[in-house]
Amino acid sequence: MDRRFYIFYSIPVVLILAVLGICSAFLPVREYSENENRFLNGFPEITAESVLSGEYQEKYESAFSDQFPARDFFMKTSTASKLAMGFKDVGDVYFGKDGYLFAKTRQREIDQKQYLNNLRYVEYLGQKNQGKTSLILVPSPAVVLKEYLPSNAPYYDAQAMYREASTVLKETKDIDVYTQMEQYAKQNQVYFKTDHHWTLLGAYAAYASYCEQTKQQKHIYSYFSAKKISDSFYGSMYSKALAPGAKPDDFYAAVNVPQAEVVSDGEKKNGIYDVESLMKKDKYAYFFGGNYGETQISSHTKAKKRMLVIKDSFANSFVPFLMESYGEITMIDLRYYNASVSKLIAGENYDQILILYEMSNFANDTNLYKLTR
Secondary structure, eight states: OHHHHHHHHHHHHHHHHHHHHHHHTTSOOOOEETTTTEEOOOOOOOOHHHHHHTHHHHHHHHHHHHHOTTHHHHHHHHHHHHHHTTOSEETTEEEOGGGOEEEOOOGGGSOHHHHHHHHHHHHHHHHHTTTTEEEEEEOOHHHHSGGGSOTTOOOOOHHHHHHHHHHHOSSSEEEOOHHHHHHHHTTSOOBOSSSSSBOHHHHHHHHHHHHHHTTOOOOOGGGGOEEEEEEEEOOHHHHHHOOTTOOOEEEEEEOSSOOEEEEETTEEESSSBOGGGGGSSOGGGGBTTSOOSEEEEEESSSOOOEEEEEEOGGGGGTGGGGTTTOSEEEEEOTTTOOSOHHHHHHHHOOSEEEEEEEHHHHHHOSOGGGGGO
8 A cells, every 4th residue: 555655646746857857958948047146057069079978967967957947946845845854954054043044064165275275375465565464254154153053063163264374374464353243243133144145234343343453443333324225135045945934134235435436347337336236136246236356446535545355255245334444445356356466466555455255265265376476
């Protein structure tokens, strides 16, 4: 009886999946998933060489997964089923307490050799620009909010990595933002629940730490007149897991910041905020319209100082706090910037150089060698 029931149940499921699989070969190819905020794999061209090498089979499998009809529906159903069975993680996402979704970054996901090399690249820059260079390693959300992780969930040892950074960095100022963020997190939301980024208040906590440790003037948070600009932000962690019942995050931006001319990769922008991004899935792109190789910001302020920020996306919501203190800020993202960093610094005579990365991003980034060119 049990076996007959299993067969009766399995046959229609297999048939449905088979039909959907066949349909995927004839339906229009989807190039981009707004929900996942990434480009999707298309079906590869078949050649004898690619088949014999196994490359075709590998690419076809990835394309089949990306192009499968009703993919989002099946992902949501799969996630709901796993949570109902007591799972606390789905794929690369931990389901934390109070609605927090965390990237599942265990120790084995951290490239320790790359991390040490990247610290040395930063220190090389610090030695060439003594007294000007600082590093902010932003703690991952679960480092600050560890009590919200599922019980006994393995996570990487951020404190050991901070200690290693303090040992390597001699001519580069090692800015501690963890302490301040931990204090703020006791009564405030410093990270989004559905995204891997910090909230505006989290970015402010890091700004306050930076100003205090570099002896620069800082403003209190209320000075920037933070304004809620969206109450429907579903971020990157939600997109990976499609968590059932997840509530959207509120999204804030600083209003009281100087007007500025912004040029990103040679294209003039309409200020530091990209209003059109609020109509899209990736609302974090509201800050500067996302990531570019080089972004030049000329603020309408009396300040004459100039700053270079070498960064990942966490800096996008951090930099507006600095605009009143620096008349010129250049942001470069080494993933997309291929010109000589040394020549840029030599030609621009910056007053301050800040490297700002989320810690696990920094550890695994393979582009920081460009700091030595």
